[in-house]
Amino acid sequence: MSDDHGRTTATGRLVTGLTWALLLSGLWLWGRGVTDVPRGTDGPATGDVFALGRAADPAWLPRPAKPLAGAVPQRVDIPRLGVQAPVVARGLDARGAVDPPPYDQPGVVGWYGAGPEPGAAGAAVLVGHVDTETRPAVFYQLSTVKPGERIRVFRADGKVAEFTVDDVRVLPRDGFDARQAYGPREPGRAELRLITCGGSFDRASRSYTANVVVSAYLTGTAG
Template identity: 40%
Template sequence: MNVEGKGKVWLLAGAVCVGVWLVQNGSQNITPPIPSAAQAFAAGPRFHTDAAADPMPVSSPVRLRIPEIDVDAPVTRLGLAKDGSLDVPPPEDGDVAGWYRHGATPGARGTAVVAGHVDNARGPAVFYSLGTLEKGQRIEVVRADGRTAVFTTDAVEVYDNEDFPDRKVYGESDRAELRVITCGGGFSERTGYRGNVVVYAHLIGVRQPA
């Protein structure tokens, strides 16, 4: 996978794919959920379920919530490793989401990228159920400025590693968009996860601090 930004193409390696738990327990009956075809884009990447809100000023994310799948996770910053791949939270931090800090901040103009583990050696991790998310369901990102960026899900798609659509996932946007990414698409004990689950969302509102 590649992530684009600032005129350069950066590699976003599938390091969020662990799979140790599946190998330990046998993967046949516990593979993470895969999104249904009904959750894919109906008419290309600009399909949306709601009007878009105006982009917010830049502010780093501190927490990510997806109520429908019981995600309420702190957010850490991710950079690039020496080989150009995206750093990810340590495997033992299975309940932490990671924001790509060289890209857009969630709620600001552009495409913000959040990645996290689907599992680790202890079992399901923060984004294990990401494939069950549906169009129109909400994602909330609490930011350092105290405001909460509220997104709606436009689509949930799964891609094979060899056919990952870089530009579709990471391409620039004039509005505030969000991508939430984890591993999925089947599992092989020899090679690990075969692909990635990607949630596409866009900003529809802002909740002010209490």
């Protein structure tokens, strides 16, 4: 191995490390800030705070499928919830936090476009609101999802990435652990994170107290 190749490899690792650190930083800010959803009344965000730590026994879950090449997501389906939502790419806002979909589009899901595409290796991140001031939003029932259930992502290449849920967590806003929420669970897998507000609505801070994080991994492909 030449010295030039060694320096190139080291530089690549450094860039990758810095990108990952910035990604976690931005998503941590989003995790702290996405709970600031306007709401007219107090009440639980999802009604299922006890989902914290709910994980499946891997013995009865299907084997992971080989990751796909990257392709932009267009729609996400959660069959049991009746969710069929368009997906749009989102970046970071002026504060460095992931910019969720606008409040006037409560049925739209945002994909963190600087991260992996759903179906590609790594943990792809999809975010959506739990409610608005007047009605439930796209991920209102997200915390009721259970391990073993299926999520489908329709992609621009015509393929449908089929994911199986393996973990559901409600992570408190205070002490939010971005790596636990967004980091890959197993190296080399194609994984998916669906994230919304959780816990209860705190009137004093006008924010929710937690985030719901559903983790899934690629188990099949259609199309």
